[in-house]
Amino acid sequence: MTHLIRDQQLVEHDFPLLADDAAPPASGKLIVSLERWRKDAAELRSPGLEVGVRIPNTVNVEDIWAEISDRPLINLEFPGFADGRAYSQARVLRDRFGYRGEVRASGGAVVRDQLHSMARCGINGFELRPDQDPQVCLKAFEDFDLAYQPAADGALTVLRRRAS
């Protein structure tokens, strides 16, 4: 079973992924692929639906920002444990474009030992890999209180703490 953590709380799973060939429901929350969004945006903008978009980790966020900027949720992919491309996408979404909706991570890297870094990069929704114990994962956010470098979490860096 897949657990969802949002803003450091274990919550009910929402925004399920709609298969590219499935018809959308009349109402509710869902995630579609970027490809589907491009094809069916007009239909998917119907008043009863809240639609997030999943983007491949190979796209340059700057190239697609205009298409997804009004979405309530952007879903980033971490296909493998060691594939860190979406970390940079998250930072561009938050730091450059000031995106305020949910940035959700899903895939093989959404595990206890990466949640802290993901949160620092601005990811606030975590679709945990099925083998993950959500209670163990919630502790990840306590691994470090301090940060040397600025990131999307707005943490006061050690450099700035020293200055104050």
Place this chain on the structure above:
Amino acid sequence: MYRYDSFDQQLVDDRVAQFRGQTERFLAGQLPDDEFRSLRLRNGLYVQRFAPMLRVSIPYGLISAKQMRMLGHIARKYDKNYGHFTTRQNIQYNWPKLETVPDILADLASVQMHAIQTSGNCIRNITTDHLAGVAADELVDPRPYCEITRQWATFHPEFNWLPRKFKIAFCASETDRAATRLHDIGVFIVRNEQGELGYSIYAGGGLGRTPIVAPKIRDFLPEMDLLSYLEAILRVYNRLGRRDNIYKARIKILVKETGPAKFTELVEAEWAKIREGELKLTRADFDRIAAHFDAHPYVAGGESDTSFDAAVASDSAFAAFVKRNVKAHRVPGYKAVFVSLKAPGVAPGDITAEQMELVAQLADDYSFSEIRSTHDQNLVLAEVRQQDVYAVWKALKAQGLATPNIGLLTDLICCPGLDFCSLANAGSIGVSDEITDAFESMDDLYDIGEMKIKMSGCMNGCGHHTVGHIGILGVDKKGEEWYQVTLGGSAENDATLGDRTGPSFDRAHIVQAVERIIAVYLDQRSSEDETFLQTYRRVGMTPFKTRLYADEAVAA
């Protein structure tokens, strides 16, 4: 020495706790093998042929006497009484037990040390000149710049899962002693025509399977923009670096395949968007970091001492040591004393616990309690008054640490090779032993002079073979150890990759091949002042090749 404040200490302590938790979850079967592997690598822990290997970070090669004593304690308590200094200015232990590693990390943390990011596909230890702060040809001390970069890179949340490992080096001197252009990013601290301090940035260099000397991507970067520019490079690399083939994943391949001009455009475009952001540094930031380093109370007038020259005149063994192992210091009356970890019969870079303690004591007594490690796998007591050099030499000599061979043939650099490393194709320590034996007296006889032999046990090139004046690379041929030889490489300002001599040599003939190369050099050099590298550049490969392959039977 950079002194931690409570922030630095807390981050390192938190890391020990985090790793202890990971180790416990692994041992309890709750963390998959391959994932624990990635995580432990980020704490310098490899699992090698016989045992785990732990690589401890020595930022820019600077160690305090207290830290050196702790390194000795760890060698004694958790290992087989010795450690191995690496070409990244770090130290490795070859025999710790997995379960004890969290305890070792806790011991290290108690003296402001750690093993963070000494391996894994993340930003590795920042390196620089081992004579930083004491070299006369230096523009500024590069270590505060290294430290500010180290802090930015430590636990960087965005760049912990890069396509491949990432190494940054700084050079602030006329002579590059840090192989700077052989790094993923090479930063040269410079002044522009207006006299302002800043940096020339090189990217996409590296050794290993496809050795490349880094091209320049920015002529002058203003001093306060260092971190934003590094972040821009890393972001471009994280996004576009290849992940389909481990051998093509380093940034050098991205720079090469994209073309340096186009790559630079991508970096500049990214940088333009972040340069005025939070990463912008201030003079106060630099001043605060610099204030963490100990100021050294140099004694004036030390150059009036006459005992040093008298000892050189009366003791020929000391004179030989001074000629090879003692270098100038920017402060009159002080000298930098090199501690050779290349004694005959000892693997290059190896040092025992007792030797570490001696070096620590000498640092306390004579060198402001500081020691440096070099990328040539030696140590330096860089702040010795000239009146004390004789006493330091006697003490080093008694412990086998005063071999007068810095920069000479027997000062060769070498990876752990097949004896320890699970990646190696061939042994390197045994070969280095035999080369040292073969040349010990010959070097005295002919004064072969400046000579860098560099040897790696596999393509990964930890021994920097491609930039050795003579480079030796271990290869596996149907289960046998063979060695490829290159000539004419250099890691200094004139950074050059060596040329292959031809077919490789088997274990029985590799030392003979090196002997023949030296014989050709001695025969061809125009005078005793012409170095091997100069001779090779003048006469080319042909005479070497002719001699090396005179009897084809030895090579295949």
